[in-house]
Amino acid sequence: MTFSEILRKENEDLFQLIFEHPFVQGIGRGDVPKEALAHYIKADYEYLNAFMHIYGIAISKSAERKDIAYFNQQIEFVLNSEVHPHHNFCQQIGVNYEALQGYPLPPTADHYVKHMMYHAHTGGMGEILAALLPCPWTYWEIGLELMKQYEPDENHPFYTWISFYANLRVEAVTMNMRNRLDELAEAASPEERQRMKEAFRKSCQLELGFWEMAYTCEEWPAGNPAAIR
Template sequence: MTWQTRSFSRRVWESTASLRGDIDALPLLTELADGTLAPHRFVEYLAQDDFYLRGYARALAMLATRAPTTAAAAFWASGASGAVAAEVEMHVALLNDSRLAELPRAEAPSPTTRAYVSMLQTAAAYEPYAVGVAAVLPCYWVYADVGRRLAHTASLVDDHPYRAWLAAYDDPVFQAATRGAITLLDDAADATDDATRDAMAEVFTAATWYEQQFWARSYELERWPVI
C-alpha cells in the first residue's frame, strides 16, 4: 500500500525499509497469514500484546497532555481511551475462545515487552512532544501496513483461525487513525528544529526495531531468566 506522506514521514518510513522487510519475514507473521500459527504461540502473542497495549495507552495519554493543539490532544486521547481499549476487549474475547481458553498464557510482560513500553512512556513523558509522536507512530503505521497484507492473505484461506484478529488491522477506522497519526508526525516535524527532527528519526527507528523484536520474541515465548 502507498501511504500519503510528507517530507519527514517519507524520510523515516524509507529509512526503516530494511527493518520492515525483516518484520515481513518473521515466522509469527508468515504463519499468521496462512493460518498455520500454533495456538499456543498465538495466545502468547495476544497476552504480550495485551500487556503492551495497556502501557501504550498510558503513553498516548501522556502525549495528549503535551499536544500543542486541541485537535492533536483529542486525537491522542481518543487513541488511549477508545481504540486501544477496544483492542484490549477483542484480545480478551479471543483469549476466552474455546479453542484457546485452556492454553497457558504469560502472567507478566516479557523483557522485550517491558523494555518497549518503558521506551515509549519515557519518550512521551520526558522528551519533546515531537519525539514522543515519533516514538508511538510505528505501532500505528507498521501494524496498519502489515495488517492490510495479512488480512488479504487470510481472506484467501478457508476457515482461517485468526481472520477476526487480522481483519481489525484492515479496518477503515484503524487505517484512518494511522493516516491521522502520520499527519501529526509531519506537523510536529515541521514545527521543530533539525536537532529534534534527528531525534525523532532515531526514536522512530528504535520503535520500529522494537516492533520487530516484539513479534520475534513473542513467537519464541520469551521469559525472564530464573535466578
C-alpha cells in the same frame, strides 16, 4: 517527500523483516503455535495498557485541543476496539481472555514500554508520536500484506485479526498520527528531527523484537524480576 514518508523509506528493511517473520507469516497461513499465541496475548494486553498511559502523558503535554481530542480518541480505540483481535487468538487456542491478563511483561516488551515512556517523559510531542507511530503503522501494513498474500476469507482461523488491521479505521489511526508528526517535523530543529528518527527506528526494531519474543515465548533469565521479594 514528507517526514513520515522519509521515515518509512529509511525503515523499509525493518518493515520487510516484520512481514517475513514466522509469527506474522503463520497468521497468514493460519498455523501459529498455541503457546506463541498465548504468550503474545499476555504481553500485548499489558503493552496496550502501557500504550494508553503514554497517550495520557501525551495529553498532559498537549498545548492544542486537537491533540487532546486525538489522544483521547486513541485511548478509546485501544480500550474498546483492540480487544477484538485478541479474542480471535483466544478463540483459536480455546483460552478465556481473562485468563491471559495480568502477566509481567517479558524482556523485549518491557524494553519497548520503557523506550516509549522515556520519550514520553523527556521528549516533545513530535518525539512521542515518533515513538508511538510504528505500532499502528506496522500492524496496518501487516494486515494489508496478509490480505494480499493469502486472500483469507471468513473461514480462515485468523480472518478477524487480519481484517481488523487491514481496515480503514487502523489506516485512519496511522494517517492521523503521520499527518500530525509531519506538521511537528516541519517546525522542528534538525536535532529534534534526528531524535524523532531515532525514536521511530528503535520502535520499529522493537516491533520486530516483539514478534520474535512472542514466537520464542521469551522469558526473563533466572525468573521474572517482579517475583523477587
